[in-house]
Amino acid sequence: MSVKHALLALLEKPRYGYELRAEFEQRTGASWPLNVGQVYTTLSRLERDGLVEAGGTDAEGRSLYQLTEAGKVEVKGWFDTPVERTQPQRDELAIKLAVAVAVPSVDVGKVVQQQRNATMQALQGYRRQARSGAGDDLAGGLVLDRLVFAAEAEIRWLDHCEARLRRAAASSTAPEPVEGGDR
Amino acid sequence: MSVKHALLALLEKPRYGYELRAEFEQRTGASWPLNVGQVYTTLSRLERDGLVEAGGTDAEGRSLYQLTEAGKVEVKGWFDTPVERTQPQRDELAIKLAVAVAVPSVDVGKVVQQQRNATMQALQGYRRQARSGAGDDLAGGLVLDRLVFAAEAEIRWLDHCEARLRRAAASSTAPEPVEGGDR
DNA sequence: GAGTATGTATATACCGAGTATGTACCGCCT
DNA sequence: AGGCGGTACATACTCGGTATATACATACTC
Known part of the structure; x- marks a missing residue:
């Protein structure tokens, strides 16, 4: 669930898939490398769920994604809700x-x-x-x-x-x- | 990967699926509830991979599983190898x-x-x-x-x-x- | 300049982990 | 007899994650 929400949060401004991966890895200091494929599958799921929509292409022809209203609400909710510790990660x-x-x-x-x-x-x-x-x-x-x-x-x-x-x-x-x- | 190996380790003696879940939950103190379905899917994957084999049924008709030789080696290897910290769990x-x-x-x-x-x-x-x-x-x-x-x-x-x-x-x-x- | 590595960018196939659901059987209770 | 809950097994489905394929641009090199 963390990747999904992290990508949503990074979509504060419209971005394309490859850029999202770079942003994610830069911020987490390459401690958790993120497979590019997962970015695209996650984006398509987010699109299916109406949290994200395709936003045309930029000058270089890269397909942009942007948050929908529902997506913005989801991001806000993520930041406002602490990470669950009632069912901690299996260790x-x-x-x-x-x-x-x-x-x-x-x-x-x-x-x-x-x-x-x-x-x-x-x-x-x-x-x-x-x-x-x-x-x-x-x-x-x-x-x-x-x-x-x-x-x-x-x-x-x-x-x-x-x-x-x-x-x-x-x-x-x-x-x-x-x-x-x-x- | 943890569930897979934990089940293998619990199979030191022949057990059936439901029993494995009970054992797992008892040992981990119910901190990590384990879905029964996952036990069966994991068991069938383990059987496919030759680490486990069906071992008939017990007196009550429950289908038993037991370790193969390869399975025993796998368990030993798991205990002998420390948990990877080179690519830590995404947090x-x-x-x-x-x-x-x-x-x-x-x-x-x-x-x-x-x-x-x-x-x-x-x-x-x-x-x-x-x-x-x-x-x-x-x-x-x-x-x-x-x-x-x-x-x-x-x-x-x-x-x-x-x-x-x-x-x-x-x-x-x-x-x-x-x-x-x-x- | 042809060939080929390298980096950017997207897309898809596949597997494992995990959840939900369904089904059957059994004992128990009223 | 009918309903309830616990035991036992099985399957469908979603999601996270990896590997792989493709296309294109740049850069290096022989």
């Missing part, structure tokens, strides 16, 4: 660990350690990017910061998992574990 | 802000504030769940912790965005902003 890593703890043949501690290394490396990559000036423009900088914050949180969570796993293993022989005292 | 909130700062008619500060409130509320919901004992079993607890950590990181990031936006607004008249000294 592969959390699923992986949740399943792993229930499958006896998997060494969960090892999975955690491997992930920690990988995330650490990614984090260093982001910091390198930031230092190299990729985050100097405002939008791209915020996106990069977002990735940094998320990676840091992931590492904290992995450490927390390790501790909790150790505790669970230790108390598996004890009468009854007492949970909930650490949040 | 609606980051995209929203990145686009918003470039669209003059949007009050970015307001968007940030609204999101902060919404995320704060979600966070309190998670903590309530944890207190009410939803996180007492290990797997579900880790998933819930993951959501808490992610929400906290999001709030930190939103605060950081506010500060950076204020600085950008202040320095838009000044000669040249100096970035990068805050990470």
Whole structure:
């Protein structure tokens, strides 16, 4: 849903498909490359739904799109409504660990350690990017910061998992574990 | 990709479709409800790809699925390989802000504030769940912790965005902003 | 100048993820 | 007997995302 609304928002002024992709990638700092094909399929769906209409061609013959009234309302609504957190994005890593703890043949501690290394490396990559000036423009900088914050949180969570796993293993022989005292 | 691999991992012993959904939802603590239909479509794709095969029916006539050799290898590979962070999940909130700062008619500060409130509320919901004992079993607890950590990181990031936006607004008249000294 | 890489621009086919819906069966309740 | 809800499976459909095809312009090169 994010691509759809992002394209709508970028259509504040009439633009053509290829331009939309360039704008999107520039703003998100190339962190999320956007396939051109998706721009056109999304545009045609938006046209079908009456949020966008073809607006002729520019001097170079490129076909322009522009917002309809309904489209403008949709954009406003998107910005006025916070991103849903009631049904958060399915998270592969959390699923992986949740399943792993229930499958006896998997060494969960090892999975955690491997992930920690990988995330650490990614984090260093982001910091390198930031230092190299990729985050100097405002939008791209915020996106990069977002990735940094998320990676840091992931590492904290992995450490927390390790501790909790150790505790669970230790108390598996004890009468009854007492949970909930650490949040 | 996460559902596919999670189902494969749960197939350590032969199971039937409905059971797989129940197992998945129990382990992830109902944070990510899984549509039953997706279980069956995923299973048939896995069968097509030779990772899973039909294993007859149980005493109650439910059709069982089991891992093939290739399936077992796939599961092992999944657990041995950390989750990719080179092309991170597209994040609606980051995209929203990145686009918003470039669209003059949007009050970015307001968007940030609204999101902060919404995320704060979600966070309190998670903590309530944890207190009410939803996180007492290990797997579900880790998933819930993951959501808490992610929400906290999001709030930190939103605060950081506010500060950076204020600085950008202040320095838009000044000669040249100096970035990068805050990470 | 012919050939060929490269970038811009659009369009379409295809697959996987996810949702909604339909159907059948079973036990339970009144 | 009829209705309700839970179990179990199946299929249709939409959407997000990738790969690919096509056309045209520019630029490089042999």
